Amino acid sequence: MISLQGIRKIFSTKDGPVSAVDGVDLEIKQGEIFGIIGYSGAGKSTLIRMLNMLERPTEGKVIVAGEDLSTLSKKDLRKARQNIGMIFQHFNLLWSRTVRENISFPLEIAGIPKKEREKRVNELIELVGLEGRGESYPSQLSGGQKQRVGIARALANNPKVLLCDEATSALDPKTTDSILDLLVDINKKLGLTIILITHEMHVIRKICHQVAVMEAGKVVEQGPVLNVFRKPKEQMTKEFVKQVTEPEETKETIQHLITENPNGKVVQLTFVGDEAERPLITDLIRTFDIEVNILQGKITKTQEGSYGALFVNLTGNKALIEQAIAFIREKGVEVEVVAGE
Ligand SMILES: Nc1ncnc2c1ncn2[C@@H]1O[C@H](COP(=O)(O)OP(=O)(O)OP(=O)(O)O)[C@@H](O)[C@H]1O
Ligand SMILES: [Mg+2]
Known part of the structure; x- marks a missing residue:
């Protein structure tokens, strides 16, 4: 055209x-x-x-x-x-x-x-x-x-x-x-x-x-x-x-949380297309004996499907946290550890 x-x-x-x-x-x-x-x-x-x-x-x-x-x-x-x-x-x-x-x-x-x-x-x-x-x-x-x-x-x-x-x-x-x-x-x-x-x-x-x-x-x-x-x-x-996925206050919140929970990790989960965010979080909580807190995030609709990122704080047993992260990856969702050892 x-x-x-x-x-x-x-x-x-x-x-x-x-x-x-x-x-x-x-x-x-x-x-x-x-x-x-x-x-x-x-x-x-x-x-x-x-x-x-x-x-x-x-x-x-x-x-x-x-x-x-x-x-x-x-x-x-x-x-x-x-x-x-x-x-x-x-x-x-x-x-x-x-x-x-x-x-x-x-x-x-x-x-x-x-x-x-x-x-x-x-x-x-x-x-x-x-x-x-x-x-x-x-x-x-x-x-x-x-x-x-x-x-x-x-x-x-x-x-x-x-x-x-x-x-x-x-x-x-x-x-x-x-x-x-x-x-x-x-x-x-x-x-x-x-x-x-x-x-x-x-x-x-x-x-x-x-x-x-x-x-x-x-x-x-x-x-x-x-x-x-x-x-x-x-x-x-x-x-x-970042203008559409990451609110300004996120960084401060993350810093703050990690200082408070040295055992935890903050991960950014990126959802694209039709991957549903809710079932994943539910699965995570059911499967692993760790605490899962959604800190912030926004899933928005585009003309071609939904898109967004969630910042999630995982706390508890270190080995279990590692397993949980592997589990999320297996589900095809992108995970990036943004804070925590
Ligand atoms: N008529 C003109 N004569 C000389 N320079 C020009 C003219 N129009 C644009 N420029 C220069 O060309 C460059 C690009 O300008 P343009 O207006 O296309 O940018 P823009 O991306 O639309 O910016 P904005 O978001 O501010 O509207 C700038 O350096 C501008 O100063
Ligand atoms: Mg212009």
């Missing part, structure tokens, strides 16, 4: 050339929700803007639905762009137009007759859950509602691809979740391919099928979300994965 081949972008500035994207290859399949994560300045926005030629690559090819965008004439590019919608962190709405007029705007540009426009706007308002707000102005809406207008406007011309540049970064966690749910909903309903960039692993975890990690203009790691969560290779990826 989308293929990026050897993409580079060098900006010329007064202070000399700035390399923003430095040789990126990516393949994105139709119907996929593809996440790109990275810290500020990694080149994410520059990369996503090259997908619709808002930014022209210095080098490389951008192929969308079989067309190499960099070779198109202005007119053909305009047409190709109708297949690619985009939403932004700060919504980029027209403030003097109502919700209805904002959503209608791309249809006017595309020359759709008035009657048809009105019908389409009604459908879109319903699709994004803005019934009854059509006559409001953006300033009268909450952040989440504004982004719903942004989404409806981006979908007006029935694009095949939706680009999201930090679309939830200006929203609180609950509103973020509701917008992410909407994106999953339209991905399923319309078979829309979605490419989103973010600096929050929570966003990737919740809705993406595939993830690419960007650092200094390069993709340093990529793959299906669960695989990357299970075995992050790069240090940066590990940090991002």
Whole structure:
């Protein structure tokens, strides 16, 4: 569906050339929700803007639905762009137009007759859950509602691809979740391919099928979300994965516990896919005469199955603790001893 081949972008500035994207290859399949994560300045926005030629690559090819965008004439590019919608962190709405007029705007540009426009706007308002707000102005809406207008406007011309540049970064966690749910909903309903960039692993975890990690203009790691969560290779990826699995207070708790229970061990159990955490803990307690305390942990759902880590304190006979750890490994669950002799 989308293929990026050897993409580079060098900006010329007064202070000399700035390399923003430095040789990126990516393949994105139709119907996929593809996440790109990275810290500020990694080149994410520059990369996503090259997908619709808002930014022209210095080098490389951008192929969308079989067309190499960099070779198109202005007119053909305009047409190709109708297949690619985009939403932004700060919504980029027209403030003097109502919700209805904002959503209608791309249809006017595309020359759709008035009657048809009105019908389409009604459908879109319903699709994004803005019934009854059509006559409001953006300033009268909450952040989440504004982004719903942004989404409806981006979908007006029935694009095949939706680009999201930090679309939830200006929203609180609950509103973020509701917008992410909407994106999953339209991905399923319309078979829309979605490419989103973010600096929050929570966003990737919740809705993406595939993830690419960007650092200094390069993709340093990529793959299906669960695989990357299970075995992050790069240090940066590990940090991002920790955002969703390891609460800040865990380290302190662990230190504290080991000082209190010198005979114990704290192990981190990582669950991926359909391995159930509850039966394992129950089995452990039934089989071994040791104390098993769950300290902390979070099992969360991804688009491809559940994922998470539990921090468990095992105390009692040392040999039995060793046996218990071997038992967990046999069950196919990853165990790492994080504290204790
Ligand atoms: N128009 C421009 N002119 C010159 N340099 C630019 C331009 N746009 C981006 N850059 C530089 O390119 C690099 C990548 O910027 P980009 O905005 O793509 O990063 P980002 O990953 O989106 O960051 P953020 O998370 O802060 O949005 C930065 O060093 C930035 O300063
Ligand atoms: Mg950016």
